[in-house]
Amino acid sequence: MSLQDKINKWVRPGIRKLSAYHVPPAAGLIKLDAMENPWPWPAALQAEWLQVLQAAALNRYPDPTAAELQSVLRTAMEVPDDARVMLGNGSDELIQMIVQTIAEPGRVIMAPEPTFVMYRQIATVCGLAFSGVPLDEDFSLDHERMLALIAERQPAVIFLAYPNNPTGNLFDANIIREMLAVADGLVVVDEAYAPFTDASFMSSLGEYDNLLVMRTVSKLGLAGLRLGMLAGSPDWLEQIDKTRLPYNVGTLNQLTGSFALRHKALFDEQARAIRAEREILFAGLREFAGLAVYPSEANFILFRVPAGRAGELYAGLQSAGILIKNLHGSADALRDCLRVTVGLPDENRAFLAALERLL
Numbered sequence: 475m476s477l478q479d480k481i482n483k484w485v486r487p488g489i490r491k492l493s494a495y496h497v498p499p500a501a502g503l504i505k506l507d508a509m510e511n512p513w514p515w516p517a518a519l520q521a522e523w524l525q526v527l528q529a530a531a532l533n534r535y536p537d538p539t540a541a542e543l544q545s546v547l548r549t550a551m552e553v554p555d556d557a558r559v560m561l562g563n564g565s566d567e568l569i570q571m572i573v574q575t576i577a578e579p580g581r582v583i584m585a586p587e588p589t590f591v592m593y594r595q596i597a598t599v600c601g602l603a604f605s606g607v608p609l610d611e612d613f614s615l616d617h618e619r620m621l622a623l624i625a626e627r628q629p630a631v632i633f634l635a636y637p638n639n640p641t642g643n644l645f646d647a648n649i650i651r652e653m654l655a656v657a658d659g660l661v662v663v664d665e666a667y668a669p670f671t672d673a674s675f676m677s678s679l680g681e682y683d684n685l686l687v688m689r690t691v692s693k694l695g696l697a698g699l700r701l702g703m704l705a706g707s708p709d710w711l712e713q714i715d716k717t718r719l720p721y722n723v724g725t726l727n728q729l730t731g732s733f734a735l736r737h738k739a740l741f742d743e744q745a746r747a748i749r750a751e752r753e754i755l756f757a758g759l760r761e762f763a764g765l766a767v768y769p770s771e772a773n774f775i776l777f778r779v780p781a782g783r784a785g786e787l788y789a790g791l792q793s794a795g796i797l798i799k800n801l802h803g804s805a806d807a808l809r810d811c812l813r814v815t816v817g818l819p820d821e822n823r824a825f826l827a828a829l830e831r832l833l
């Protein structure tokens with residue numbers, strides 16, 4: 475049997491059809507593609523952090539519950555006292571654990587689309603059906619359709635990115651509350667962009683027994699760490715925690731996470747600066763004729779360019795040394811769309827200047 479035949483025989487058809495999550499090389503470019511915080515740590519903080527790491531006992535397994543880090547995160551993320559939390563190697567791993575907990579043939583995972591691609595990807599990898607419900611033209615939830623499909627398809631889990639990626643907007647909180655009331659499956663509100671908005675469902679955890687709130691430190695400024703947090707009812711989390719591999723958050727991550735979040739004021743300050751820069755970038759994009767620029771509550775901005783020009787503008791920016799994200803071709807609703815992450819003031823200006831030349 476040829477290698478290809480062996481692969482065709484044994485790899486699940488759902489996996490063969492998938493394409494791996496692609497990350498383009500960014501070396502030497504101004505990196506405005508991945509919603510990273512562009513601000514570095516002050517040198518003194520960096521030095522203090524290295525001191526902390528020196529004390530790490532790497533011959534030992536990590537604290538399996540990451541108790542210290544959990545406690546610091548609860549405070550930093552304002553988790554209600556009666557909620558339980560669990561940690562993941564990034565919130566991507568938490569999405570995987572949630573889906574594995576309910577994975578059984580015939581079950582459905584639902585999310586409005588376009589949205590964060592990992593919901594669909596992980597559902598597919600786990601062999602589940604994924605029901606993507608198209609957002610309205612302005613990327614708001616299609617109220618009627620969403621509620622009707624929940625009743626019809628009885629999803630085991632609904633994922634809601636709040637604010638949504640890649641569109642940047644917040645869904646209507648009242649519609650989310652209606653969904654929480656009619657669904658008996660889990661509703662996971664993914665608050666990856668919490669640092670850049672005032673809206674949150676964290677304080678509503680006690681009101682709904684099927685609500686889980688997910689956070690990450692990635693967009694806050696610790697994307698390299700890989701650390702996500704899930705908060706919700708202890709009864710649900712007790713079950714989900716059974717799918718977690720032991721020691722999924724390593725010693726270096728635990729020490730670094732605890733250290734960094736004890737200096738949360740620094741990250742809050744950086745988030746405020748990013749929000750202010752977002753408004754400058756938004757106003758700058760709005761000045762260009764022919765662009766549709768979508769309001770954002772996150773650290774990126776989605777914009778639609780004149781028909782047929784997304785590829786050329788993306789490539790032109792890359793030649794000018796600037797990497798953003800081209801979403802054209804990923805979904806009908808994102809036709810001619812590009813997404814730019816808010817960078818340092820100089821980087822944002824370089825981006826606007828380069829785009830102006832290309833337009």
Ligand SMILES: *Cc1c(COP(=O)(O)O)cnc(C)c1O
Nearest residue numbers: 564565566590635639666690692
């Ligand atoms: C970036 C992003 C994540 C991924 O977070 P990690 O903690 O880095 O895995 C999750 N959800 C949404 C909506 C995101 O945009």
